[in-house]
Amino acid sequence: MTVVAIDRERIMLANVDGQFFALRDMCGHRNAPLSRGRLEGCIVECPLHFAQFDVRTGKLVDGPISADVPVYEVRVEGDTVLVKW
Numbered sequence: 700m701t702v703v704a705i706d707r708e709r710i711m712l713a714n715v716d717g718q719f720f721a722l723r724d725m726c727g728h729r730n731a732p733l734s735r736g737r738l739e740g741c742i743v744e745c746p747l748h749f750a751q752f753d754v755r756t757g758k759l760v761d762g763p764i765s766a767d768v769p770v771y772e773v774r775v776e777g778d779t780v781l782v783k784w
């Protein structure tokens with residue numbers, strides 16, 4: 700995982716077996732940066748209270764909240780990862 704900033708918004712980029720996914724780098728529970736969490740397969744775990752989200756969809760898998768995380772369309776052109784904003 701890594702973080703990029705677009706218009707002051709932190710976007711987390713996840714590389715899952717060579718496929719890239721982009722989502723807002725903020726857990727909706729207490730605003731923790733998901734990029735500091737743990738990525739296992741397609742599931743990222745929030746570092747604070749361990750909510751889990753599917754990086755492909757942003758859907759909440761488990762945790763103390765009910766909100767999903769916004770995801771953004773990603774396209775790869777050569778060595779460049781483009782995020783639709």
Ligand code: FES
Nearest residue numbers: 726728729745748
């Ligand atoms: S801040 Fe992410 S689960 Fe609490």
